[in-house]
Amino acid sequence: MTTTTPKKSPNIGAIVIITIAIGLNLVIAKMMANWSYSWFPPQASSAAPYVDDLFALETGIGSFIFFGCTGFMGWVLLFNRAGKYDESDGAPIEGNTKLEITWTIIPLVTVFLIATYSMNVNMKLQTLGPKHKYAIGTDPTVLIAKDPKADVGPIDVIARQWSWEFVYPNGVRSSELHLPVDQRVNFRLISEDVLHSFFVPAFRLKQDIIPGSIISYSLTPTKEGRFRLRDAMFSGAYFSQNQTNVVVESEATYTNWLKTTADQPLQPGLDPGRALYDRRLARGDKGWATVPPAPPPQVNDPGDPSIPHDA
Amino acid sequence: MTITNYDPRILKAPHPVPGAPDNWKRFFSFNTDAKVIGIQYIVTSLFFLLVGGLLAMIVRGELLTPPADLVDPTVYNGLYTMHGTVMLFLFLFPILNGFNNLLIPTMIGAPDMAFPRLNAAAFWLVPVFATVLMGSFFAPGGPASSGWWSYPPMSLQNPLGHFINGQFLWILAVALSGISSIMGAVNFVTTIIRMRAPGMGFFKMPIFIWTAWAAQTIQLIGLPPLTGGAVMLLFDLSFGTSFFRPEGGGDPVLFQHFFWFYSHPAVYVLVLPVFGIFSELFPVYARKPLFGYKFVAIASFGITFLSMIVWAHHMFYTGTPNWMRHIFMFTTMLIAVPTGVKVFAWLGTLWRGNLRLNTPMLFCLGGLFNFIFAGITGVMLATVPIDIHVGNTAFVVAHFHYVIFNTIGLGVFAGIYHWFPKFTGRMYYEGLGKVHFVLTFIGATLNWLPLHWAGLLGMPRRVASYDPEFAIWNVLGSIGAFMLGVASIPFILNMVSSWARGPQAPPNPWRAIGLEWLLPSPPPAENFQDDIPTVINEPYGYGLGRPLVEDEEFYVRRSQEA
Numbered sequence: 114m115t116t117t118t119p120k121k122s123p124n125i126g127a128i129v130i131i132t133i134a135i136g137l138n139l140v141i142a143k144m145m146a147n148w149s150y151s152w153f154p155p156q157a158s159s160a161a162p163y164v165d166d167l168f169a170l171e172t173g174i175g176s177f178i179f180f181g182c183t184g185f186m187g188w189v190l191l192f193n194r195a196g197k198y199d200e201s202d203g204a205p206i207e208g209n210t211k212l213e214i215t216w217t218i219i220p221l222v223t224v225f226l227i228a229t230y231s232m233n234v235n236m237k238l239q240t241l242g243p244k245h246k247y248a249i250g251t252d253p254t255v256l257i258a259k260d261p262k263a264d265v266g267p268i269d270v271i272a273r274q275w276s277w278e279f280v281y282p283n284g285v286r287s288s289e290l291h292l293p294v295d296q297r298v299n300f301r302l303i304s305e306d307v308l309h310s311f312f313v314p315a316f317r318l319k320q321d322i323i324p325g326s327i328i329s330y331s332l333t334p335t336k337e338g339r340f341r342l343r344d345a346m347f348s349g350a351y352f353s354q355n356q357t358n359v360v361v362e363s364e365a366t367y368t369n370w371l372k373t374t375a376d377q378p379l380q381p382g383l384d385p386g387r388a389l390y391d392r393r394l395a396r397g398d399k400g401w402a403t404v405p406p407a408p409p410p411q412v413n414d415p416g417d418p419s420i421p422h423d424a
Numbered sequence: 425m426t427i428t429n430y431d432p433r434i435l436k437a438p439h440p441v442p443g444a445p446d447n448w449k450r451f452f453s454f455n456t457d458a459k460v461i462g463i464q465y466i467v468t469s470l471f472f473l474l475v476g477g478l479l480a481m482i483v484r485g486e487l488l489t490p491p492a493d494l495v496d497p498t499v500y501n502g503l504y505t506m507h508g509t510v511m512l513f514l515f516l517f518p519i520l521n522g523f524n525n526l527l528i529p530t531m532i533g534a535p536d537m538a539f540p541r542l543n544a545a546a547f548w549l550v551p552v553f554a555t556v557l558m559g560s561f562f563a564p565g566g567p568a569s570s571g572w573w574s575y576p577p578m579s580l581q582n583p584l585g586h587f588i589n590g591q592f593l594w595i596l597a598v599a600l601s602g603i604s605s606i607m608g609a610v611n612f613v614t615t616i617i618r619m620r621a622p623g624m625g626f627f628k629m630p631i632f633i634w635t636a637w638a639a640q641t642i643q644l645i646g647l648p649p650l651t652g653g654a655v656m657l658l659f660d661l662s663f664g665t666s667f668f669r670p671e672g673g674g675d676p677v678l679f680q681h682f683f684w685f686y687s688h689p690a691v692y693v694l695v696l697p698v699f700g701i702f703s704e705l706f707p708v709y710a711r712k713p714l715f716g717y718k719f720v721a722i723a724s725f726g727i728t729f730l731s732m733i734v735w736a737h738h739m740f741y742t743g744t745p746n747w748m749r750h751i752f753m754f755t756t757m758l759i760a761v762p763t764g765v766k767v768f769a770w771l772g773t774l775w776r777g778n779l780r781l782n783t784p785m786l787f788c789l790g791g792l793f794n795f796i797f798a799g800i801t802g803v804m805l806a807t808v809p810i811d812i813h814v815g816n817t818a819f820v821v822a823h824f825h826y827v828i829f830n831t832i833g834l835g836v837f838a839g840i841y842h843w844f845p846k847f848t849g850r851m852y853y854e855g856l857g858k859v860h861f862v863l864t865f866i867g868a869t870l871n872w873l874p875l876h877w878a879g880l881l882g883m884p885r886r887v888a889s890y891d892p893e894f895a896i897w898n899v900l901g902s903i904g905a906f907m908l909g910v911a912s913i914p915f916i917l918n919m920v921s922s923w924a925r926g927p928q929a930p931p932n933p934w935r936a937i938g939l940e941w942l943l944p945s946p947p948p949a950e951n952f953q954d955d956i957p958t959v960i961n962e963p964y965g966y967g968l969g970r971p972l973v974e975d976e977e978f979y980v981r982r983s984q985e986a
Contacts, residue, residue: 152877152880152881153880153881154881154882160809163809164809164810164812164813167807167809167810168804168810171800171803171804171807171810172804175800175801175803175804178796178800179796179797179800182767182771182796183793183796185771185774185775186771186774186789186792186793189771189774189775189777189779190779190781190789193710193774193775193776193777193778193779194778194779194780194781195711195778195779195780199778200935201711201778202711202712202778202966202967203710203711203712203776203777203778203966203967204712204775204776204777204967205712205713205966205967205968206712206713206715206772206775206776207713207714207715207716207717207968208713208715208716208717208718208719208769208772209715209716209772210716212716212772213716213719213765213768213769216764216765216768217719217761217764217765220760220761220764221758221761224757224758224760224761224803225754225757227757227803227807228750228753228754228757228806228807231753231807231808231809231810232750232753232808234809235746235749235750235808235809236746238809238812241743241745241746244743246675248673249670249671306577307577307578307581308575308577308578308676310741310816312816312882312884314813314881314882315882317809317812317813318812318813319741319812319813319815319816320741320743320812321741321742321743323670323676323677323742323743324577324670324676325670325671325673325674325675325676326670326677326743328743341882341891343882343884344884345815345816345817345884346575346816347501347570347571347575347578347885347886348578349501349569349570349578349581350497350498350501350569351497352497352501352886352887352888353492353497353884353886353887353888353889353890354497354889356891389492389497393496393498399496400495400496400497400498400499400566401496401498401499401501401502401565401566401567401569401590402498402564402565402566402583402584402589402590403498403583404581404583422891424881424882
C-alpha cells in the first residue's frame with residue numbers, strides 16, 4: 114500500500130513520511146469506522162449490533178486500504194508527473210518478488226481472518242430455521258415444528274402480490290406485524306405466488322419467501338417503535354408499494370392488542386398496490402401488462418399506514 | 425530482414441474476401457477481417473450504450489421524486505429490465521469482443537482470427553438479437569419486466585397469455601447472445617493458443633491477451649449452464665413444463681443457481697479485459713515496465729478459477745443453509761487476493777514513473793480509483809451478516825455500478841482513446857477527451873456514491889417509488905445520471921469529428937511497446953502479412969533499452985513507410 118521500493122541504506126526521510134502517513138491513515142480509518150454507525154437505521158433487533166459492528170470493522174479496514182491506495186495515487190500524481198516536453202522513461206523497475214509475495218499473503222490472511230470472524234458472527238444470529246417444500250394447495254404449516262427457543266409464535270407471514278398478512282397463534286390476523294419487545298419470535302414465511310423477501314432494515318434482517326417452500330425464521334426485536342417492513346425481492350408491478358410496518362411494543366401492550374383484536378370483525382386489510390392499479394384502470398388500463406393485485410387479505414386489524422414510522 | 429519469418433502453425437486466413445469492398449461499405453458487409461469486425465462491434469455497442477443510457481435516465485427521472493409519478497410502475501419495471509439487458513448484452517459484451525477482435529490478432533502478430541467466418545457470424549448475430557430485444561418493446565404487454573435476472577415464478581406470469589410476449593423474446597435474445605458469445609470465445613481462445621508470433625511464449629504475451637484468454641475461458645465454461653437454464657425457463661414459460669414452477673413441483677431457487685453460475689463470472693468476463701487495458705496503459709503512460717508481470721498474468725487465471733465457485737453469494741438470503749453460506753463467503757473473499765495483486769501491481773507501476781496525464785491515462789486512473797472502492801464494498805457484500813442486511817438494496821446497485829460502469833466503463837473509454845489512432849489512423853482531440861473524462865468521473869461518482877447510503881438505510885433495489893427519507897440520495901444520484909448523459913456529447917463529437925477529419929496518426933503516437941504499435945496506423949489487412957516479427961523479450965520493456973522483437977528497426981521503418 115504505502116510501502117516503497119526497498120533501498121540499500123535506510124532512508125530516514127522516507128521512513129518518517131511513511132510512518133506519518135500510516136499513522137494518519139489509521140486515525141482516518143478509525144474515524145470512518147465510528148462514523149459508519151450513523152449510516153444505519155436505529156438498532157431494533159438483537160442482530161443489528163452484530164451487523165453494525167461487523168460493518169464498522171470492515172469500513173475501518175476498507176478505509177485504511179482505500180485511503181492508503183488512493184493517497185499513494187495522489188502522491189504519485191503530485192510528484193511523478195512528466196514535464197510537458199519530458200519524454201524520458203521512469204525508473205525501470207520490473208518488480209520485486211518479495212514485495213509481490215507480501216501483497217499476496219497479507220490480503221490472503223486478512224480476508225481469511227475477516228471471513229472466519231464473520232462466520233462466527235453469523236452463527237450467533239440464529240435466525241434461519243428449517244425449510245420444507247410442499248405442494249401448493251396443501252397446508253404447509255403442519256410440516257414445521259415451532260422453533261424451541263422462541264417465546265412467541267409461530268406467526269405466519271404471508272406475502273402476496275402485493276400485500277402482507279400476519280396470522281398469530283390465537284388466530285388473529287393483521288396487516289401490520291405486532292411484536293413484543295425483547296422476546297424471540299418465530300415466523301413461518303409463506304408465499305403463494307412469486308418470490309418475496311421479508312426485510313426490516315431496522316432489524317438488519319432479510320429472508321426471501323419462496324413459493325412452494327415454508328421457511329421457519331426467528332428474530333428478537335429489542336426496541337419499541339414502528340419500523341418499515343419492505344418486500345426486497347422484486348415481485349412485479351407494484352413491488353415498491355408492497356410495504357407495511359412492524360409495531361414493536363411492550364409485552365403488556367402486545368398481549369392486550371392480541372386480546373382486543375381477536376374480538377374485531379374481519380375486514381379488508383392493507384392493499385398498498387390497489388390504489389395505483391385502480392388509477393391505471395381509470396386511465397384505460399394503459400401501461401405494460403401486469404397480473405391484477407391479489408384480493409386484500411381479510412384481517413382483524415388493518416392497521417394505520419398514516420402513522421409515521423421510526424425507520 | 426525481409427526473409428519470411430513464418431511459423432508453419434499459423435493458418436493463413438482467406439482475406440481479403442474476393443469482392444469485399446475496401447471503403448466504408450465494408451463495415452456493413454459480412455467482412456471477415458478481425459479489424460473490421462472489431463470496429464463493427466464497437467460502433468454497434470456504443471449505439472446501444474446510448475439506448476441503455478436513455479433508458480437509465482428515464483429510470484433515474486422516475487426516482488427523482490419519492491412517488492411513482494413519471495411513468496406507470498409496469499413501464500418502470502420494463503425500462504429498468506431493458507436497461508440492464510441492453511447494457512450487458514448489447515453494450516458491454518459486444519464492446520469487449522470488439523477490443524478482442526482489434527487487439528488479439530495485432531498484439532500476438534496473427535494475420536486474423538483462427539476462424540474468420542465464424543467471427544463474422546458471431547458479430548452478425550448481435551444485430552439479430554438486438555432486433556429481437558428491441559422488438560420486444562412492441563410485443564403485446566410490453567417487454568420483459570422481471571429484471572435482468574428473470575427469476576421465476578415472476579418471469580413466468582405472462583399476464584396476457586400470448587405465446588409471443590416480452591419475456592419470450594427476452595429469453596430468445598439472451599440465448600442468441602450466448603450463442604454469439606460462445607462462437608466468439610472458441611475463436612479467441614483458439615487464436616491465442618495457436619497463432620502467436622514466433623518466440624511469443626505464454627510469458628511473453630501482453631497482459632491484455634492473458635486477461636482476454638482468462639475471460640473467454642469463463643465464457644466457455646459458464647455459458648452452457650446459463651443457456652440450459654434459459655431453455656428450461658423458456659419451456660416453463662411457453663410449453664407448460666415445471667422445472668421452476670412451484671405448482672408443478674418445480675423449484676424456483678434452482679433457476680437462481682443456473683443463472684448465477686454464469687452471471688456472477690460474467691462480471692469477471694467483463695472486468696478481466698479491463699484489467700488487461702489497465703495493465704497495458706499504465707506502463708505506457710508511466711513510462712515504466714509493468715510491476716510484477718508474471719504475478720499479474722497468473723492472477724488472471726486465479727480470478728477465472730475462483731469466479732466459478734462463488735455464485736451462491738447472490739443467494740445468502742434465499743434459505744441457503746449456513747455451511748453453504750460460509751463456503752461461498754470464503755471463496756468470494758478470496759477473489760480479493762488476485763485482484764489485490766493486480767491493484768498493487770498497477771500502483772507499483774505508477775511509483776517513480778514519469779506520468780503523462782492524457783485522456784486514456786485519466787480514464788485509467790479514474791477507473792482504478794473507483795475499482796479500489798468497489799473492491800472494498802465487494803468484500804462487505806461477501807460478508808454474510810452484512811449481505812443479509814444490504815443484499816437486494818440500493819447498496820448492491822451502487823456496488824455493481826461501481827464495478828460495471830465506474831471501473832469497466834471507464835476502462836473501456838480508456839481503451840477506446842488509447843487505440844483510436846491505431847485502428848482509425850486518426851488522432852482524437854485531447855481537449856474534448858478531457859472534458860469527457862471530467863464529466864464522466866464526476867457524474868459517475870455523483871450517481872452511485874450516494875446510493876450506498878440509501879441502501880444502508882434500507883431502500884430496496886428495483887423500486888419505482890420509495891419512502892421520502894431516501895429522497896436526498898436519489899436526487900443526487902439522478903443529477904449524476906443526467907450528467908453522464910451530457911458526458912456522451914463531447915465523446916460523440918470527438919469520435920465522429922476525429923475519425924472524419926482528425927490529424928493523421930503516426931504508427932506509434934504514444935511511443936508504446938507492443939506488436940500492434942509496429943504496424944502502420946491503421947494496420948493493413950492481415951497485419952504483418954508474411955513477415956511476422958520474432959518476439960525476443962517480455963512486453964513492457966520501458967526504460968530497459970531492450971528490443972521487443974528481432975530486427976525491430978526494420979518493422980518500425982516499414983510501419984512508417986506504409
